[in-house]
Amino acid sequence: MNQRWFHRRGDLARSGWESVVDAETPGWAHTGIHIAELTAGRVLPLPSGVESIVVPLAGSFSVTHTQDGETTVTPLAGRASVFSGPTDVLYVSVAATAEITGSGRVAVATSPTDVVKPTAHIAAADVPVELRGAGRSSRQVHNFGTPAALDAARLIVCEVLTPAENWSSYPPHKHDEHAPGHESRLEEIYYFEAAPVSGSRAPSDSAFGMFSTYSSPAGEIDINAMVRSGDIALVPYGYHGPAVAAPGYDLYYLNVMAGPDPERQWLISDDPAHAWVRDTWEGQSFDDRLPFTDDREVS
Template identity: 35%
Template sequence: MNLLVKSAAKGRTLVQLPEGALEYVGFSAYRLSLGESLPVSAGDKELCLVLLSGRIDVQGQAPQGAFQWDNLGDRQSVFEDKSPFAAYLPPGSQAQVSALSEVQIALCAAPGDAAAGLGPRLIRPEQCKRSVRGKGANTRYVCDILPDSEPAHSLLVVEVRTPSGHSSSYPPHKHDTDDLPHQSFLEETYYHQINPPQGFVFQRVYTDDRSIDQAMAVENSDLVVVPKGYHPVSVPYGYESYYLNVMAGPKRVWQFHNDPQHSWLLDL
């Protein structure tokens, strides 16, 4: 399986995870022009809409009732030092996203539980926890959009900005074994953007037995699929990295295991 999904240069769909590529995680990203609309239907999934850039209106219907959120958005690039607007939509929801400017938006999906009774909710920038992870050339900036401390059935969503010349998701770690409290099983996707956009980053996905071992040059708006294994990212000098992570699995807990060959890096 090729773990790199290339983005489309034209059209409404920027990139989309192929159907059946993962059991738990679904992902797509879209570009909308002013006045254009995007219909969204959750079906039996739960969704998290992440407004990457631009301004939108959202209106729709969920089993719990109608919802409408107007004039959302205050960043024009994911590289601005701002948290995003996002929205959680439970199973059975339908919505219409209307673009009030040029827009980029991500649609994150995972198995839902209609019986849980979770309603649709707007996630405002001030609700997103921001933190700094790592040190030195391993420093990166994290924004939790839908962490395991907030209500959902399966979905975990986070975005990360990594400066020029830095590493990220590093030392290499994995979360592909159901062995709590030591490690949880979570599939993952990485949606990448690069600044300036003609740049690239490197990402490797590998397992201990090397049954998976792919090293990829990832360009702007590409998607990397992580069914299992370690998945570090390296950012070349002169370019800044952004990625949006979507994780889901049988248990909604993020507990990872560092590659023992590289865990010594944590002592530096």
């Protein structure tokens, strides 16, 4: 079961991409992700029949997209690493065809749809940055692909940065039941990166965190994994969390969500056994290491 829902970097390689999750992935229907390492001169076509969000992880890129006979080239300034603050992103309409060039590491979040929304560029300066939790549960969230920030058909996308020794995706929660006003049904992809804390001499490939997912009434699932850069966890249902950054290593993950419900919204239910933890945050301050702004390189 763990092997079905958790994949190491490169295990899902296909068609020039380091990792691919899409409708061909067993048990998967509503979301997708493509990860690639690009070098100058290389061109990768983006998947078709889906709405997409192009997210530079490290480096800069250009996206050439064509819709209704008109071709546009949108540069993405990107960033030095996922720990360098928000990046500009490009939402690509399902009605467009597109290809990407550049140098660095890039993620493309996708969801199949026939609803046409306009292609949109979101500048880094316009990305809503949220500090969530408190104390050792403090984390930083970049909400560039949430309903409040982006007019998309189905996709809900954000990225979360967790300082060393902190917990995120906590309390464990689920979104696998359609309960209007209370909970929505959403598949979720976690794409991970980890790095030694800023100023550390530790090799980047030593960095890791921990991630758990466990069963709910919607289905049985069991992930308890040491996660490293490039790893992917799939959450079709079940309670997920915590994601824990090990001492000495900061943790990043990109969340891609979509589901079958008519409304595009993120509504969750905490595991009742652990929901009380939220009350302990009252009166605590955010971790003073946030927000992340450094320029370390992640590989």
